[in-house]
Amino acid sequence: xxQEKVLMTGNEAIGEAAIRAGVQAYxxxxxxxxxxxxxxxxxxxxxxxxxFIQSESELAAISMVTGSSVSGKRAMTSSSSPGISLKQEGIxxxxxxxLPGVIVNVxxxxxxxxNIGPAQSDYWQATxxxxxxxxxxxxxxxxxxxxxxxxxxxxxxxxxxxxxxVLVLADGRLGQMMEPVTFAHLPDAQPxxxxxxxxxxxxxxxxxxxxxxxNLDELEQHNIKLGKKxxxxxxxxxxxxxxxxxxxxxxxxxxxxxxxxxxxxxxRARQQGLKVGMIRPITLWxxxxxxxxxxxxxxxxxxxxxxxxxxxxxxxxxxxxGKKPVYHTGRCGGNVSTAQEILDELHxxxxxxxxxxxV
Amino acid sequence: MLERxxxxxxxxxxLMFMGKLTTKIMMHEGLHVTYFPSYGAEVRGGxxxxxxxxxxxxIASPVVEEADTLVTMNQPSYERFKxxxxxxxxxxxxxxxxxxxDPPKAKTTLEVPATQMASDLGDVRAANMIMMGAYNAVxxxxxxxxxxEQMKAAFGERKAAVWELNTRAIAAGRKFTQxxxxx
Numbered sequence: 001x002x003q004e005k006v007l008m009t010g011n012e013a014i015g016e017a018a019i020r021a022g023v024q025a026y027x028x029x030x031x032x033x034x035x036x037x038x039x040x041x042x043x044x045x046x047x048x049x050x051x052f053i054q055s056e057s058e059l060a061a062i063s064m065v066t067g068s069s070v071s072g073k074r075a076m077t078s079s080s081s082p083g084i085s086l087k088q089e090g091i092x093x094x095x096x097x098x099l100p101g102v103i104v105n106v107x108x109x110x111x112x113x114x115n116i117g118p119a120q121s122d123y124w125q126a127t128x129x130x131x132x133x134x135x136x137x138x139x140x141x142x143x144x145x146x147x148x149x150x151x152x153x154x155x156x157x158x159x160x161x162x163x164x165x166v167l168v169l170a171d172g173r174l175g176q177m178m179e180p181v182t183f184a185h186l187p188d189a190q191p192x193x194x195x196x197x198x199x200x201x202x203x204x205x206x207x208x209x210x211x212x213x214x215n216l217d218e219l220e221q222h223n224i225k226l227g228k229k230x231x232x233x234x235x236x237x238x239x240x241x242x243x244x245x246x247x248x249x250x251x252x253x254x255x256x257x258x259x260x261x262x263x264x265x266x267x268r269a270r271q272q273g274l275k276v277g278m279i280r281p282i283t284l285w286x287x288x289x290x291x292x293x294x295x296x297x298x299x300x301x302x303x304x305x306x307x308x309x310x311x312x313x314x315x316x317x318x319x320x321x322g323k324k325p326v327y328h329t330g331r332c333g334g335n336v337s338t339a340q341e342i343l344d345e346l347h348x349x350x351x352x353x354x355x356x357x358x359v
Numbered sequence: 360m361l362e363r364x365x366x367x368x369x370x371x372x373x374l375m376f377m378g379k380l381t382t383k384i385m386m387h388e389g390l391h392v393t394y395f396p397s398y399g400a401e402v403r404g405g406x407x408x409x410x411x412x413x414x415x416x417x418i419a420s421p422v423v424e425e426a427d428t429l430v431t432m433n434q435p436s437y438e439r440f441k442x443x444x445x446x447x448x449x450x451x452x453x454x455x456x457x458x459x460x461d462p463p464k465a466k467t468t469l470e471v472p473a474t475q476m477a478s479d480l481g482d483v484r485a486a487n488m489i490m491m492g493a494y495n496a497v498x499x500x501x502x503x504x505x506x507x508e509q510m511k512a513a514f515g516e517r518k519a520a521v522w523e524l525n526t527r528a529i530a531a532g533r534k535f536t537q538x539x540x541x542x
Contacts, residue, residue, distance in 0.1 A: 007383050007394070033398060116398070177421040178379065178394035180386045257420075264419030338424055 005180040010148040010170055011036035013181045014078070014104055017149035019044055021156035022189040023102070024073040025051035027061035031080045032116040033172035034106035038078065058083040062090030062103070069099040070209055072197025074156055078104035080172070081122050082113055084130075091165050092131030096211035098226075100159035102152065103137075104168045106175035109334035117334015118172030118257060123311035126169050127285040134223050136230045138166040138237065139284040141255040145179035151282070153186045160192050162233055169284060171307065173257045173336060233286055240288035241280040244270070248277025250346060251299040253292065253316045255281045257336060258305045264339035265305075269346050276346060284312070292319030301353045302326040305342050307335070325353060360390060360415040362498065363423045365440050366490075367408035368432025368453070373487030376513070377430070378409035380491060384501055384509050385413040393421035406436040428498065430490055431457060432473070449497050451490060467497060469539055476531055485528035492532025497540070503533060 008016070015037050018026070026045055028038035038054065045052035051068070055061040061077045068075035079087065084105045094101055107122050109115040126139045138158050140151040148170060155166040198207060213219035243266065245251065250269075254262040259280045269276040279295065281288050292315075295302075301324055304313040310328035317326050329345040331337050362385075366378045375396055382394040395410040410423040429444045431437040432453045441463040444450055449467040452459055455474035462468060471493050477486040488510065495506050506529060511522050 005386060007379065007386055007392070172398075173395070173421065176396060176398050178382060179418075179421075180392060261420045263417070267419075336420070336422070338422075339419055340424075 005182050007178050008145060008181050009036050009176055009178050010142070010145045010174040011106065011176070012040045013145050013149040014152045014168070014170070015040035015044060016183060017152040017186060018076050018102065018156070019048060019050075020183060020186045020188055021153045022074050022191050023050070023076045023156065025053075025064070025068040025075040027053050027055050027064040027075070027077045029055050029058050029061050029079065029083060031083045033108055033118070033175045034078055034080045034104070036175070037104065037106070058086035059090060062087040062094075065101045065103075066090055066094055066097075066099060069094065069101045070097070070198050072194040072199055074100075074102075074160070074191050076102040076104070078106065080106045080108045080116075081110050081119070082108075084122065084125070088125075088131035091137065092129075092133050092135065093211050094165045095131070095135035095137065095226075096133060097209050098163040098229075099165070099209070100156075100163055101165045102155045102159055102168065103165060104152070104170065107169065107171040109332070115334045116172060118174070118336060119307050119332065119334055120171060120256060120258060121308035121311065121332060122169070123284065123306070123308065126167050127287070127315070135226060136164075136233070136285055138162070138164060138233060138286070139169055140166065140239075141169045141282060141284050142174060143256050143259045143280065145174065145177065146181045148174060149181055149183060149186065153189070156189065156191070158237065160194070162229060163196070164229070164233070169256065171257050172334070237283060238286045238288050238290070239282035240291055241282060242291060243278040243280065245277035245279065245291075245295060247275050248295070248298070249275040249300050250277070250350065251295045251302050252276060252278040252305065252342075252346075253281070253302055253312070254278065254305050255284060255312065258307055258330065261337060261339050262305050262342050265342035265346060268339065268343050274346060274350065281312075284315075287315045287319075289315070289319040292316055293321065296320045296323040299324060301349050303342075303346060303349055304328050305337055305345075306330040307337075308332050325349075327352075360413065362411075362413040362427050363425065364411045364428040364430065364494075365408055365423050365426045365443065366411065366430040367406050367436030367440055370407040372407075372432045373484065374407055374430075374432060375409050377487045377491050377494075378411050380510060380513050381411050381494070381500070382413075383513065384506065387509070388501065390415060391418050393418045395421035406433065406439060408436060408440070428494065430494060432486065432490070433457065451493055451497065453486065453490065455486075467540075469493060469497065469536060471532065471535060473532070476535065477528060480524065480527055480531060482524055485524050488525040488528035489532035489535075492529035493536040494532075495529070496533045496536035503530070
């Protein structure tokens, strides 16, 4: 694969980007709609002479990632919503042991087994921990196939930089759709030295990496240390895109597939004379509260289209701090709003806020 | 330039291949493209379909809500999708397997006996490339030679055995369409 554009599914682009990022081991277990990723890795990892294992379960896969990571290797697993729930124990342990690793969730409808349609209903799980304990995971949300590649590549760097698991949150539509993608700007990565890794104690003192701290004060100190790391990530790693926010009177906040549909609604709204802008979070944690806070002083209202009953809307409200109305729109259960539906809701919100101003 | 197509039929009729080929061709023409397949449980027994969008602008959603072109290869997909065809659109139906009951309003309606034509060429599996030739003739995406080259590239050297048949199928679909459009 040279410099040219190739046509790929989001799932395949994620796999190829991971290979370029130097993933040494991939562990997966089949589930729709992310199967093309596991299938891609089953072929490409062998071509590259790296490790591919189709594990016996999702918990086994995340535990294998833990094992590879503790020995200093770049490792990855992927699944879709129900499978990601099963991995939460391992993710919590990795966070506790400060182990890097990349976990890809190609979200589908839930709760439970739900269905195989695209969804964004794992936002809370992805951004609020998911597993037990006081921890955070960096969460990246692509909205195009190209961004699937770019963000997975970035995910490995962020994971190593902060010694923390990183989640990539895509959805069934992104995983399944094909778009042109290029890897020309993603050179074969050189992962950093990891002096903390357990590589056999030959010529050095033995090291320990554990998640069990029976002494209460010791665990408290560990929690505080993690807290400082999370604060630094919140300071350094926020990523977002702003679209036509300069003169915006209404602000859409959307990520992933919802954002690309809403972009079309924005375009049509502008043609109709509505001054609409958009903030598209690329990191869901750390969340781009600052641009939302700044927009709250300028726009009349916020509209948050999501493929769920409304989860990210809580983060928007945290940013807005009650200054302006924040409305949700969207479909769920594996359905996705159309650009027209979001546009209709924009008009509806305009009417609502006009009435409110008059009263 | 905006072309939104739904290509639908039985799983196994090569519709996904046809959709991907169209998408690749237009990607090489420097346009924005998306391809979105039906996936999972839906394809078993019923209809398989894919949505192809080609645009000079960025593409928001890969899902076709209103089709500029509808290619249907069997009766169930004809019934299912005929309502999403735009009145200015083109309907390409495989009339070997479709009775066009209650046809939708369309600018162009092309009845292509693709399965029969492919069978006459020696292999019923080439029906998708008959349709590809027809589709390309209706929309004039790329010259015939270009289409054939990209078909060959898509199959690759390992399946060079099918190049010749598919080239004839594309040519037959093209010729049939040009004659129909001239009428």
